[in-house]
Amino acid sequence: MGRYVARRLLQAIPLLLIISIVLFVLMQNIGDPLATMGGRRPTRAADRERLRRLLGLDKPVIVQYLYWLIGNDWTKVDLDGDGVAETQGERRGVLRGDFGSSLRKRQPALDLIGDRLPNTLLLMGAYEIVVILGALGIGIYSAVRQYSLFDHVVTAASFVLYSMPIFFIGLLSMYIFAVSFKKWGLPYLPTVGMFEPEVGKTVPQVLWHIILPVMSLALISLAGYSRYMRSSMLEVLGQDYIRTAKSKGLERRYVLFVHALKNAALPIVTIIGLDLPSLLGGAIVTERIFGWPGMGRLFFDSVGDADTPVLMAILMMVSVAVILFQILTDIAYAWFDPRIRYD
Numbered sequence: 001m002g003r004y005v006a007r008r009l010l011q012a013i014p015l016l017l018i019i020s021i022v023l024f025v026l027m028q029n030i031g032d033p034l035a036t037m038g039g040r041r042p043t044r045a046a047d048r049e050r051l052r053r054l055l056g057l058d059k060p061v062i063v064q065y066l067y068w069l070i071g072n073d074w075t076k077v078d079l080d081g082d083g084v085a086e087t088q089g090e091r092r093g094v095l096r097g098d099f100g101s102s103l104r105k106r107q108p109a110l111d112l113i114g115d116r117l118p119n120t121l122l123l124m125g126a127y128e129i130v131v132i133l134g135a136l137g138i139g140i141y142s143a144v145r146q147y148s149l150f151d152h153v154v155t156a157a158s159f160v161l162y163s164m165p166i167f168f169i170g171l172l173s174m175y176i177f178a179v180s181f182k183k184w185g186l187p188y189l190p191t192v193g194m195f196e197p198e199v200g201k202t203v204p205q206v207l208w209h210i211i212l213p214v215m216s217l218a219l220i221s222l223a224g225y226s227r228y229m230r231s232s233m234l235e236v237l238g239q240d241y242i243r244t245a246k247s248k249g250l251e252r253r254y255v256l257f258v259h260a261l262k263n264a265a266l267p268i269v270t271i272i273g274l275d276l277p278s279l280l281g282g283a284i285v286t287e288r289i290f291g292w293p294g295m296g297r298l299f300f301d302s303v304g305d306a307d308t309p310v311l312m313a314i315l316m317m318v319s320v321a322v323i324l325f326q327i328l329t330d331i332a333y334a335w336f337d338p339r340i341r342y343d
Contacts, residue, residue: 008327016320020094023319024061024064027312028061030308033057033308068312069093070093071092071095099309100308100313101309102307103309104302105307109310117294120281121280123283123286132272135221136229138222139227139230140229140230143230143233143234144233144256151230157223159223166283170212173212174191178191189212191290193293194206216290225271229267229268236264242255245259266336273325273332277321280317284297287300299314
């Protein structure tokens, strides 16, 4: 197993290099970062030219990419247009842990991500826990009670919820649990932010504000996850070894949760392995709707500002997470199914 993991990690190096090249080229075409640097005032032509030289945007794409990857030493740039070159700061490059500074906020990209990442991990972590536990419970019960009233209701609700876009569910939940509940005199849920400014960022406040975004995200995923779990469990329950275990007189609960669940969980492991990297990227639409200050909202704002350093930092971080979680998924396969070997 150790040699397999080492080989996969070595294979990830050229893969990440290719991904970085593709992403960097695409980032050159998302917009003009200088257009938003002057605020509401249009940037003067002379200032634009100096900014282009200052930020290295006048260089060919390949040179910009090498500066981003391996950095550049102290350079001379004519900042004020007087013909005298002043010293411009060193750019260490991604290979030395420097993703550059935000073109809009003038802060290191990693600092901006570090401020938002805990908020996203809190939101997406709560979402994953709700979805996994809910999908396991609903999927197993639907498989055991196949074609019952509960199974039919869950099936119909799953198809309806899975076909709804997240922005519709988010706005609908806000209308029901915030606007309508307040109108009816019931305890209503907050719709924006992580806490009330006058109260502060306390644990009860964060828990109270996280309910609506987690519920909106979980409803769609629960619909899909529970269907996968149901179909997988039904397939496993029809296997010969399950019938043999039952014929030996083993307790039904033991057969279900020890013999059947471990094998039926393999498809869910695959989906979770693909879904977990989104914990770092955040839920762009959900965070935007509910004003949650996370990675998704940061990514959305950075796209609007054509803030390449921040966008590249977020996208590369998600790319690394995808590769690592795929390796962890393969390891989980071997644990769930002893027949799988990576020798």
